[in-house]
Amino acid sequence: MDERQARTAFAALSQETRLRIVRLLVQAGPDGMAAGAIAEAVAASPSNVSFHLKDLEHAGLIAPRREARSIIYSADFTGLSDLIAFLMKDCCAGHPEICVPALADAQCRPSTAKKKARA
Amino acid sequence: MDERQARTAFAALSQETRLRIVRLLVQAGPDGMAAGAIAEAVAASPSNVSFHLKDLEHAGLIAPRREARSIIYSADFTGLSDLIAFLMKDCCAGHPEICVPALADAQCRPSTAKKKARA
DNA sequence: TCCTCATTTCAATGATTATTGAATTGTAGG
DNA sequence: CCTACAATTCAATAATCATTGAAATGAGGA
Numbered sequence: 001m002d003e004r005q006a007r008t009a010f011a012a013l014s015q016e017t018r019l020r021i022v023r024l025l026v027q028a029g030p031d032g033m034a035a036g037a038i039a040e041a042v043a044a045s046p047s048n049v050s051f052h053l054k055d056l057e058h059a060g061l062i063a064p065r066r067e068a069r070s071i072i073y074s075a076d077f078t079g080l081s082d083l084i085a086f087l088m089k090d091c092c093a094g095h096p097e098i099c100v101p102a103l104a105d106a107q108c109r110p111s112t113a114k115k116k117a118r119a
Numbered sequence: 120m121d122e123r124q125a126r127t128a129f130a131a132l133s134q135e136t137r138l139r140i141v142r143l144l145v146q147a148g149p150d151g152m153a154a155g156a157i158a159e160a161v162a163a164s165p166s167n168v169s170f171h172l173k174d175l176e177h178a179g180l181i182a183p184r185r186e187a188r189s190i191i192y193s194a195d196f197t198g199l200s201d202l203i204a205f206l207m208k209d210c211c212a213g214h215p216e217i218c219v220p221a222l223a224d225a226q227c228r229p230s231t232a233k234k235k236a237r238a
Numbered sequence: 239t240c241c242t243c244a245t246t247t248c249a250a251t252g253a254t255t256a257t258t259g260a261a262t263t264g265t266a267g268g
Numbered sequence: 269c270c271t272a273c274a275a276t277t278c279a280a281t282a283a284t285c286a287t288t289g290a291a292a293t294g295a296g297g298a
Contacts, residue, residue, distance in 0.1 A: 006138075007135065008133075010130070011255095013126070013129040014126050014129035015255090017256090019122065019125075019129075026210060026212060034275090035275060036273095036275075045258070047257085047258075047259075047260095047277085048257060050277085051277095068265075068266075068274095069264085069265050069273065069274050070274065070275080077210065077214065080209075080210040083206065084203060084207060087203050088203060090141065090199075091196065091200065091203060093145060095145070095148065134285090134286080136286090153244080154244075154246090155243095155245075165246085166246075166287085169247085170247095170286075170287080171286090172246095185294095187244095187295075187296075188243065188245085189295095
């Protein structure tokens, strides 16, 4: 991911409605949600949500597909993953030990990681 | 890190000059750099850089300290780490396997991780 | 104290971005 | 073909953000 694309993605996530949409679609998983259902869930007008969906799509964070009369959006996990990698490279470059707390915090470790004692 | 703080941080990183400043300061490490040196490095006016530094500080991504006549800024690795954790929680919640590629991409693994064959 | 240097603050301007409602496109069923 | 429905596009307005240069603050050294 190049810097320009990363900035576009950061800008997309900096807006309240858009961040809510992304979190919603991550929760929804690969099935995704129709534009109308998203609008209802985030309590915004269809036209406003359409505007934000386009922005998120442009940022590579979600992807649309048509299904009958609806357009279904789902999270682009590759895009999100790339963005995390970008941030990590910046943060950790030359300072690997500093970023590690983030890994512990998010329950997001590869299954090859040692099992950690957990209450 | 709450959602509001995360959005502030994303907004901060979405601006070209600010992102350059963050990357610069991560490179510089804990020693940091004086405001003037930063301005020169990113080729922007002192007053403009001051504006952006304040924004980054407000976002919790950098921290200032006075040293003689200069004000030295350095990256706030905790803030960056928290932001990565926030993003990972969203991205990985319920989908841990999807985020893992990011870990491989960034050379940012805990030293406790198994050593991986690497060309 | 006075002068200088580093940085910030301020006010004004220009540029992006978000929101709204009306009009449009595109899909499906009768 | 006509109607209904889902979603987008468009134009206009409001709001936020970035940039600039001039003025102010604050720390040291002569």
